[in-house]
Amino acid sequence: MRIFVAGGAGFIGSNFIHYFLNAHPKAEVLNFDKLTYAGNLDNLAALADDGRYKFVQGDIAEAGAVEATVEDFKPDTIVNFAAETHVDRSIHGSLRDFVFANVMGPQVLCEATKKFKVPLFIQISTDEVFGALGLDESRKFTEETAFAPNMPYAACKAGGDLICRSYFQTFKTPVIVTHCSNNYGPYQFPEKFIPQAIFKALANLPAPIYGDGLYVRDWIYVTDHCAAIDLLIERGAPGEVYNIGADNERHNIDVVRLLLKMLGKSEMLTVEVQDRPGHDRRYAIDALKMKALGWAPEFGVEKFEAGLRKTVEWYQANGDWVEKLRARQKEINPHIKITKNIEHKI
Numbered sequence: 001m002r003i004f005v006a007g008g009a010g011f012i013g014s015n016f017i018h019y020f021l022n023a024h025p026k027a028e029v030l031n032f033d034k035l036t037y038a039g040n041l042d043n044l045a046a047l048a049d050d051g052r053y054k055f056v057q058g059d060i061a062e063a064g065a066v067e068a069t070v071e072d073f074k075p076d077t078i079v080n081f082a083a084e085t086h087v088d089r090s091i092h093g094s095l096r097d098f099v100f101a102n103v104m105g106p107q108v109l110c111e112a113t114k115k116f117k118v119p120l121f122i123q124i125s126t127d128e129v130f131g132a133l134g135l136d137e138s139r140k141f142t143e144e145t146a147f148a149p150n151m152p153y154a155a156c157k158a159g160g161d162l163i164c165r166s167y168f169q170t171f172k173t174p175v176i177v178t179h180c181s182n183n184y185g186p187y188q189f190p191e192k193f194i195p196q197a198i199f200k201a202l203a204n205l206p207a208p209i210y211g212d213g214l215y216v217r218d219w220i221y222v223t224d225h226c227a228a229i230d231l232l233i234e235r236g237a238p239g240e241v242y243n244i245g246a247d248n249e250r251h252n253i254d255v256v257r258l259l260l261k262m263l264g265k266s267e268m269l270t271v272e273v274q275d276r277p278g279h280d281r282r283y284a285i286d287a288l289k290m291k292a293l294g295w296a297p298e299f300g301v302e303k304f305e306a307g308l309r310k311t312v313e314w315y316q317a318n319g320d321w322v323e324k325l326r327a328r329q330k331e332i333n334p335h336i337k338i339t340k341n342i343e344h345k346i
């Protein structure tokens with residue numbers, strides 16, 4: 001198996017490369033990544049001398065670079081994790097970067113799949129394309145739920161997904177699109193909710209909570225997501241869409257409290273930060289279609305604490321990874337603004 005992984009230096013991409021090479025000792029992986037602020041080759045340091053792994057620095061929105069690499073590597077499958085992924089940056093930063101990476105990128109990869117007759121292209125997307133659910137409803141997102149993205153990040157991801165759909169409908173280009181819920185685990189860039197809370201708490205600083213903290217996210221341990229993609233490489237049907245989630249809905253505030261408890265810190269070590277405009281209240285994935293294919297999460301609802309503990313332990317054991325990242329990237333989350341006096345909470 002020869003897998004072209006786009007965005008393999010990021011959080012989920014690097015976990016996927018480790019997962020895949022472990023599960024398939026004879027596989028070869030080419031990691032094609034632009035190395036934006038979120039790309040970190042330290043995530044793959046253990047593979048530096050592994051002959052099965054190769055790295056090429058490049059931008060998925062640049063057709064020339066992508067096509068030359070695909071033509072040369074001749075992959076059996078392309079999996080695309082490359083994207084601009086931080087919602088706050090899509091609101092306060094350059095939306096143009098999001099359009100290039102998340103809309104143009106998938107188009108270029110579809111075109112390369114078509115042109116070089118790659119047997120399968122898997123576009124990794126998000127549940128955020130479906131918009132928001134209410135706290136008072138039990139409905140979840142299914143594969144049939146209509147797209148209604150609210151955040152600029154989500155709108156760009158939806159654009160990329162629709163381009164993939166059109167390549168299948170029009171040209172029969174073999175594309176699968178997946179929509180996954182929120183991931184947690186090792187190697188996640190600390191601008192994101194869970195690692196951010198861990199880093200702050202480890203430094204005795206308050207963990208930021210958006211607004212009232214009652215936002216609901218449906219958490220999945222990252223290797224469960226990787227296992228689902230691995231299964232789709234084997235059994236997924238081109239042209240189909242698959243939702244991936246572990247039935248694990250939690251309020252943000254409860255996740256932070258659990259983390260603080262695990263770290264032996266006061267529950268009060270939190271701070272309210274300025275809410276996102278139009279912040280989606282709740283996401284929840286119905287993953288029945290994936291389960292029918294034979295997939296089940298190892299860290300389902302009853303093992304969420306075990307998954308969180310594993311995550312906390314990884315960050316505690318990998319202080320060097322964090323410090324190197326901090327040295328490289330002074331402002332981890334430049335858009336966060338504290339709205340309440342924090343003195344009494346520390």
Ligand SMILES: NC(=O)c1ccc[n+]([C@@H]2O[C@H](COP(=O)([O-])OP(=O)(O)OC[C@H]3O[C@@H](n4cnc5c(N)ncnc54)[C@H](O)[C@@H]3O)[C@@H](O)[C@H]2O)c1
Nearest residue numbers: 007009010011012034035036038039059060082083182183
């Ligand atoms: N993190 C989550 O909870 C989550 C949930 C559902 C779906 N997703 C999707 O999974 C994918 C991976 O997410 P992540 O959290 O690992 O992201 P990340 O931000 O950690 O990593 C993104 C990677 O893509 C690279 N990249 C960005 N633009 C690029 C470009 N134009 N060309 C080549 N490489 C580029 C970056 O250098 C980085 O290595 C994304 O498509 C995201 O939308 C993420």
